[in-house]
Amino acid sequence: MSGATSRKITRDVVLGLYKNTGTARVDADVAASFKVGDSIRARNINPTGHTRLPRYIRGKQGQIATDHGVFQFADSLAHGGGKQPQHLYSVRFTAQELWGANAPAQDSLYIDLWDDYLEPV
Protein backbone atom coordinates (compact mmCIF):
# COMPACT_ATOMS: atom_id res chain seq x y z
CA MET A 1 0.00 0.00 0.00
CA SER A 2 1.46 3.31 -1.03
CA GLY A 3 -0.93 5.86 0.42
CA ALA A 4 -4.56 6.70 -0.21
CA THR A 5 -4.43 6.68 -4.01
CA SER A 6 -3.79 2.94 -4.29
CA ARG A 7 -6.85 2.22 -2.10
CA LYS A 8 -9.13 4.63 -3.93
CA ILE A 9 -12.47 3.16 -4.96
CA THR A 10 -12.76 3.87 -8.65
CA ARG A 11 -15.54 3.17 -11.13
CA ASP A 12 -13.72 0.02 -12.22
CA VAL A 13 -13.57 -1.29 -8.64
CA VAL A 14 -17.35 -0.86 -8.37
CA LEU A 15 -17.98 -2.63 -11.66
CA GLY A 16 -15.78 -5.50 -10.47
CA LEU A 17 -17.70 -5.82 -7.21
CA TYR A 18 -21.12 -6.17 -8.81
CA LYS A 19 -20.41 -8.35 -11.79
CA ASN A 20 -21.03 -12.07 -11.66
CA THR A 21 -18.32 -13.25 -9.28
CA GLY A 22 -18.59 -16.88 -10.19
CA THR A 23 -20.59 -19.84 -9.12
CA ALA A 24 -20.20 -21.74 -5.85
CA ARG A 25 -20.39 -24.91 -7.94
CA VAL A 26 -17.26 -27.02 -8.02
CA ASP A 27 -16.28 -29.02 -11.06
CA ALA A 28 -15.25 -32.11 -9.12
CA ASP A 29 -16.18 -35.77 -9.44
CA VAL A 30 -17.64 -36.35 -5.98
CA ALA A 31 -20.00 -39.25 -5.32
CA ALA A 32 -23.49 -38.41 -4.06
CA SER A 33 -24.55 -40.16 -0.84
CA PHE A 34 -28.24 -39.81 -1.75
CA LYS A 35 -30.48 -39.83 -4.79
CA VAL A 36 -33.78 -38.14 -5.59
CA GLY A 37 -36.60 -39.76 -3.60
CA ASP A 38 -34.40 -40.97 -0.74
CA SER A 39 -35.64 -40.37 2.79
CA ILE A 40 -33.13 -38.60 5.00
CA ARG A 41 -32.85 -37.13 8.45
CA ALA A 42 -31.01 -33.86 9.06
CA ARG A 43 -28.28 -34.47 11.61
CA ASN A 44 -28.70 -32.85 15.01
CA ILE A 45 -25.43 -30.94 14.95
CA ASN A 46 -24.81 -27.86 17.07
CA PRO A 47 -21.60 -26.24 15.83
CA THR A 48 -20.44 -23.10 17.61
CA GLY A 49 -19.47 -21.43 14.33
CA HIS A 50 -21.05 -20.82 10.93
CA THR A 51 -23.52 -23.33 9.54
CA ARG A 52 -26.27 -23.20 6.94
CA LEU A 53 -28.28 -25.90 8.70
CA PRO A 54 -30.98 -24.02 10.63
CA ARG A 55 -32.11 -25.35 13.99
CA TYR A 56 -35.70 -25.89 12.83
CA ILE A 57 -34.45 -28.51 10.35
CA ARG A 58 -32.14 -30.46 12.68
CA GLY A 59 -33.42 -33.92 13.54
CA LYS A 60 -36.28 -33.67 11.02
CA GLN A 61 -37.07 -36.21 8.31
CA GLY A 62 -37.39 -35.19 4.68
CA GLN A 63 -37.01 -36.41 1.12
CA ILE A 64 -34.41 -35.54 -1.50
CA ALA A 65 -36.26 -33.52 -4.17
CA THR A 66 -33.38 -32.42 -6.43
CA ASP A 67 -29.65 -33.04 -6.59
CA HIS A 68 -28.16 -29.61 -7.45
CA GLY A 69 -24.71 -31.11 -8.10
CA VAL A 70 -21.40 -30.45 -6.36
CA PHE A 71 -20.92 -27.19 -4.43
CA GLN A 72 -18.29 -25.82 -2.10
CA PHE A 73 -19.34 -26.34 1.54
CA ALA A 74 -20.12 -23.01 3.23
CA ASP A 75 -19.50 -24.34 6.76
CA SER A 76 -15.93 -25.50 6.13
CA LEU A 77 -15.09 -22.41 4.03
CA ALA A 78 -16.19 -20.18 6.91
CA HIS A 79 -13.88 -22.02 9.29
CA GLY A 80 -10.82 -22.06 7.06
CA GLY A 81 -11.37 -25.72 6.20
CA GLY A 82 -11.37 -25.27 2.44
CA LYS A 83 -14.09 -26.01 -0.08
CA GLN A 84 -14.78 -29.65 0.86
CA PRO A 85 -16.83 -30.05 -2.36
CA GLN A 86 -19.94 -32.19 -1.93
CA HIS A 87 -23.44 -32.64 -3.30
CA LEU A 88 -26.06 -30.04 -2.41
CA TYR A 89 -29.67 -31.18 -2.47
CA SER A 90 -33.04 -29.52 -2.37
CA VAL A 91 -34.77 -31.42 0.43
CA ARG A 92 -38.54 -31.42 0.97
CA PHE A 93 -39.95 -31.45 4.49
CA THR A 94 -43.68 -31.59 5.11
CA ALA A 95 -45.07 -28.69 7.14
CA GLN A 96 -46.42 -31.25 9.63
CA GLU A 97 -42.96 -32.79 10.14
CA LEU A 98 -41.56 -29.34 10.94
CA TRP A 99 -44.45 -27.69 12.78
CA GLY A 100 -46.73 -30.46 14.03
CA ALA A 101 -50.13 -31.89 13.28
CA ASN A 102 -51.90 -28.52 13.11
CA ALA A 103 -49.98 -27.50 9.99
CA PRO A 104 -51.84 -28.03 6.69
CA ALA A 105 -51.24 -31.61 5.47
CA GLN A 106 -50.43 -30.58 1.87
CA ASP A 107 -47.91 -27.80 2.67
CA SER A 108 -44.15 -28.24 2.57
CA LEU A 109 -40.81 -26.49 2.85
CA TYR A 110 -37.82 -26.95 0.57
CA ILE A 111 -34.31 -26.16 1.75
CA ASP A 112 -30.86 -26.71 0.22
CA LEU A 113 -28.74 -29.05 2.34
CA TRP A 114 -25.22 -30.39 1.85
CA ASP A 115 -24.35 -34.08 2.07
CA ASP A 116 -22.59 -33.65 5.44
CA TYR A 117 -25.86 -32.49 7.05
CA LEU A 118 -27.76 -35.65 6.16
CA GLU A 119 -28.06 -39.23 7.36
CA PRO A 120 -30.11 -42.02 5.77
CA VAL A 121 -33.38 -43.10 7.37
Place this chain on the structure above:
Amino acid sequence: MTSDEEVALRVRALESLLLEKGLVESPAIDEIIDLFENRLGPQNGARVVARAWSDPAFKARLLANATDAIVELGYEAVQGEDMVVVENTHAVHNLVVCTLCSCFPWATMGLPPVWYKSAPYRSRAASDPRGVLVEFGTAIADEAEVRVWDSNAELRYMVLPERPAGTDGMGEDELMALVTRDSMIGVTKALEAPAS
Protein backbone atom coordinates in the same frame (compact mmCIF):
# COMPACT_ATOMS: atom_id res chain seq x y z
CA MET B 1 -36.44 8.35 14.83
CA THR B 2 -34.19 9.87 12.21
CA SER B 3 -35.89 11.89 9.52
CA ASP B 4 -35.13 11.42 5.83
CA GLU B 5 -33.58 14.91 5.78
CA GLU B 6 -31.14 13.96 8.56
CA VAL B 7 -30.20 10.76 6.75
CA ALA B 8 -29.67 12.69 3.51
CA LEU B 9 -27.45 15.22 5.31
CA ARG B 10 -25.41 12.47 6.92
CA VAL B 11 -24.95 10.70 3.57
CA ARG B 12 -23.87 13.97 1.93
CA ALA B 13 -21.36 14.63 4.73
CA LEU B 14 -19.92 11.13 4.43
CA GLU B 15 -19.73 11.42 0.65
CA SER B 16 -17.87 14.76 0.88
CA LEU B 17 -15.40 13.33 3.39
CA LEU B 18 -14.71 10.22 1.30
CA LEU B 19 -14.18 12.37 -1.80
CA GLU B 20 -11.99 14.97 -0.01
CA LYS B 21 -9.80 12.28 1.53
CA GLY B 22 -9.37 10.68 -1.89
CA LEU B 23 -10.85 7.35 -0.81
CA VAL B 24 -13.59 7.30 -3.44
CA GLU B 25 -13.88 9.02 -6.82
CA SER B 26 -17.25 10.46 -7.73
CA PRO B 27 -17.73 8.32 -10.90
CA ALA B 28 -17.62 5.31 -8.56
CA ILE B 29 -20.53 6.69 -6.52
CA ASP B 30 -22.46 7.54 -9.69
CA GLU B 31 -21.88 3.98 -10.87
CA ILE B 32 -23.27 2.44 -7.63
CA ILE B 33 -26.37 4.64 -7.78
CA ASP B 34 -26.93 3.84 -11.44
CA LEU B 35 -26.47 0.11 -10.77
CA PHE B 36 -29.12 -0.06 -8.09
CA GLU B 37 -31.51 2.46 -9.65
CA ASN B 38 -31.37 1.23 -13.22
CA ARG B 39 -29.48 -2.00 -13.79
CA LEU B 40 -30.02 -4.34 -10.83
CA GLY B 41 -33.62 -4.46 -9.74
CA PRO B 42 -37.06 -6.00 -10.03
CA GLN B 43 -37.52 -4.49 -13.48
CA ASN B 44 -35.12 -7.22 -14.67
CA GLY B 45 -37.11 -9.97 -12.98
CA ALA B 46 -40.31 -8.48 -14.41
CA ARG B 47 -38.82 -8.77 -17.90
CA VAL B 48 -37.95 -12.42 -17.23
CA VAL B 49 -41.51 -13.14 -16.03
CA ALA B 50 -43.16 -11.28 -18.92
CA ARG B 51 -40.99 -13.19 -21.39
CA ALA B 52 -41.91 -16.51 -19.74
CA TRP B 53 -45.62 -15.60 -19.94
CA SER B 54 -45.27 -14.72 -23.64
CA ASP B 55 -42.87 -17.39 -24.87
CA PRO B 56 -43.52 -21.03 -23.85
CA ALA B 57 -40.11 -22.20 -25.08
CA PHE B 58 -38.37 -19.57 -22.91
CA LYS B 59 -40.55 -20.55 -19.95
CA ALA B 60 -39.53 -24.20 -20.37
CA ARG B 61 -35.85 -23.19 -20.43
CA LEU B 62 -36.34 -20.93 -17.40
CA LEU B 63 -37.89 -23.67 -15.28
CA ALA B 64 -35.28 -26.22 -16.40
CA ASN B 65 -32.19 -24.00 -16.00
CA ALA B 66 -33.02 -20.56 -14.63
CA THR B 67 -29.42 -19.34 -14.53
CA ASP B 68 -28.83 -19.80 -18.27
CA ALA B 69 -32.29 -18.55 -19.30
CA ILE B 70 -31.86 -15.33 -17.27
CA VAL B 71 -28.39 -14.74 -18.76
CA GLU B 72 -30.03 -15.05 -22.22
CA LEU B 73 -31.83 -11.77 -21.39
CA GLY B 74 -28.54 -10.18 -20.34
CA TYR B 75 -29.05 -10.20 -16.57
CA GLU B 76 -25.81 -11.39 -15.12
CA ALA B 77 -24.51 -10.00 -11.83
CA VAL B 78 -23.42 -10.85 -8.34
CA GLN B 79 -26.03 -12.84 -6.37
CA GLY B 80 -27.44 -14.34 -9.55
CA GLU B 81 -24.81 -16.96 -10.27
CA ASP B 82 -27.03 -19.97 -9.51
CA MET B 83 -30.75 -19.37 -9.89
CA VAL B 84 -33.86 -21.47 -9.44
CA VAL B 85 -37.27 -20.29 -10.67
CA VAL B 86 -40.40 -21.93 -9.23
CA GLU B 87 -43.80 -21.59 -10.88
CA ASN B 88 -47.03 -20.57 -9.16
CA THR B 89 -50.19 -22.27 -10.40
CA HIS B 90 -53.75 -22.72 -9.13
CA ALA B 91 -52.57 -25.83 -7.29
CA VAL B 92 -49.20 -24.67 -5.91
CA HIS B 93 -48.20 -21.35 -4.35
CA ASN B 94 -44.48 -20.77 -3.76
CA LEU B 95 -42.99 -18.35 -1.24
CA VAL B 96 -39.28 -17.50 -0.80
CA VAL B 97 -37.49 -16.69 2.45
CA CYS B 98 -33.92 -16.76 3.71
CA THR B 99 -34.33 -17.82 7.33
CA LEU B 100 -30.62 -17.46 8.20
CA CYS B 101 -29.97 -14.00 6.74
CA SER B 102 -31.17 -12.01 3.74
CA CYS B 103 -29.95 -13.79 0.59
CA PHE B 104 -31.69 -12.35 -2.45
CA PRO B 105 -31.22 -12.55 -6.25
CA TRP B 106 -29.72 -9.11 -6.90
CA ALA B 107 -29.36 -9.51 -10.67
CA THR B 108 -33.09 -9.95 -11.21
CA MET B 109 -34.60 -8.37 -8.10
CA GLY B 110 -32.13 -5.84 -6.67
CA LEU B 111 -31.66 -5.44 -2.94
CA PRO B 112 -34.15 -7.09 -0.56
CA PRO B 113 -36.85 -4.96 1.09
CA VAL B 114 -36.36 -4.22 4.80
CA TRP B 115 -39.20 -6.53 5.88
CA TYR B 116 -37.60 -9.44 4.00
CA LYS B 117 -34.55 -9.12 6.29
CA SER B 118 -36.60 -8.78 9.48
CA ALA B 119 -36.69 -11.57 12.07
CA PRO B 120 -40.52 -11.77 12.05
CA TYR B 121 -40.70 -12.41 8.29
CA ARG B 122 -37.79 -14.86 8.38
CA SER B 123 -39.34 -16.97 11.14
CA ARG B 124 -43.02 -16.70 10.21
CA ALA B 125 -42.62 -17.26 6.46
CA ALA B 126 -41.22 -20.69 7.36
CA SER B 127 -43.52 -21.62 10.25
CA ASP B 128 -46.79 -19.91 9.21
CA PRO B 129 -46.64 -19.03 5.49
CA ARG B 130 -50.43 -18.93 5.13
CA GLY B 131 -50.66 -16.42 7.98
CA VAL B 132 -48.01 -14.24 6.32
CA LEU B 133 -49.84 -14.44 2.98
CA VAL B 134 -53.09 -13.29 4.61
CA GLU B 135 -51.24 -10.29 6.07
CA PHE B 136 -50.01 -9.41 2.56
CA GLY B 137 -53.64 -9.61 1.39
CA THR B 138 -52.99 -12.74 -0.66
CA ALA B 139 -55.79 -15.31 -0.74
CA ILE B 140 -54.68 -18.92 -1.22
CA ALA B 141 -57.25 -21.69 -1.61
CA ASP B 142 -57.33 -24.10 1.35
CA GLU B 143 -56.79 -27.05 -0.99
CA ALA B 144 -53.77 -25.50 -2.76
CA GLU B 145 -50.27 -26.53 -1.66
CA VAL B 146 -48.06 -23.85 -0.17
CA ARG B 147 -44.35 -24.45 -0.77
CA VAL B 148 -41.80 -22.39 1.14
CA TRP B 149 -38.27 -22.15 -0.27
CA ASP B 150 -35.57 -21.37 2.31
CA SER B 151 -32.63 -20.03 0.28
CA ASN B 152 -30.08 -20.69 3.01
CA ALA B 153 -27.33 -22.13 0.77
CA GLU B 154 -25.84 -20.90 -2.52
CA LEU B 155 -28.84 -20.94 -4.84
CA ARG B 156 -31.11 -17.92 -5.22
CA TYR B 157 -34.84 -18.29 -5.82
CA MET B 158 -37.40 -16.33 -7.79
CA VAL B 159 -41.11 -17.06 -8.14
CA LEU B 160 -42.76 -17.08 -11.56
CA PRO B 161 -46.19 -15.68 -10.64
CA GLU B 162 -49.33 -16.89 -12.35
CA ARG B 163 -50.27 -14.86 -15.40
CA PRO B 164 -53.33 -12.79 -14.45
CA ALA B 165 -56.64 -13.39 -16.20
CA GLY B 166 -57.67 -11.04 -18.99
CA THR B 167 -54.15 -10.42 -20.27
CA ASP B 168 -54.30 -12.57 -23.40
CA GLY B 169 -53.77 -9.72 -25.86
CA MET B 170 -51.00 -8.00 -23.93
CA GLY B 171 -47.45 -7.59 -25.17
CA GLU B 172 -44.35 -8.10 -23.09
CA ASP B 173 -44.01 -4.45 -22.01
CA GLU B 174 -47.64 -4.28 -20.83
CA LEU B 175 -47.24 -7.56 -18.95
CA MET B 176 -44.07 -6.31 -17.24
CA ALA B 177 -46.07 -3.57 -15.55
CA LEU B 178 -48.12 -6.25 -13.74
CA VAL B 179 -45.07 -7.98 -12.23
CA THR B 180 -44.08 -6.62 -8.83
CA ARG B 181 -41.05 -7.43 -6.70
CA ASP B 182 -43.36 -8.89 -4.03
CA SER B 183 -45.01 -11.21 -6.56
CA MET B 184 -41.57 -12.62 -7.43
CA ILE B 185 -40.90 -13.27 -3.70
CA GLY B 186 -44.32 -14.95 -3.62
CA VAL B 187 -45.94 -12.86 -0.88
CA THR B 188 -48.43 -11.49 -3.41
CA LYS B 189 -49.78 -12.40 -6.84
CA ALA B 190 -49.09 -10.38 -9.97
CA LEU B 191 -51.27 -7.28 -10.38
CA GLU B 192 -54.62 -7.67 -12.07
CA ALA B 193 -55.04 -6.42 -15.61
CA PRO B 194 -56.37 -2.84 -15.71
CA ALA B 195 -60.09 -2.72 -16.57
CA SER B 196 -60.44 -1.99 -20.28
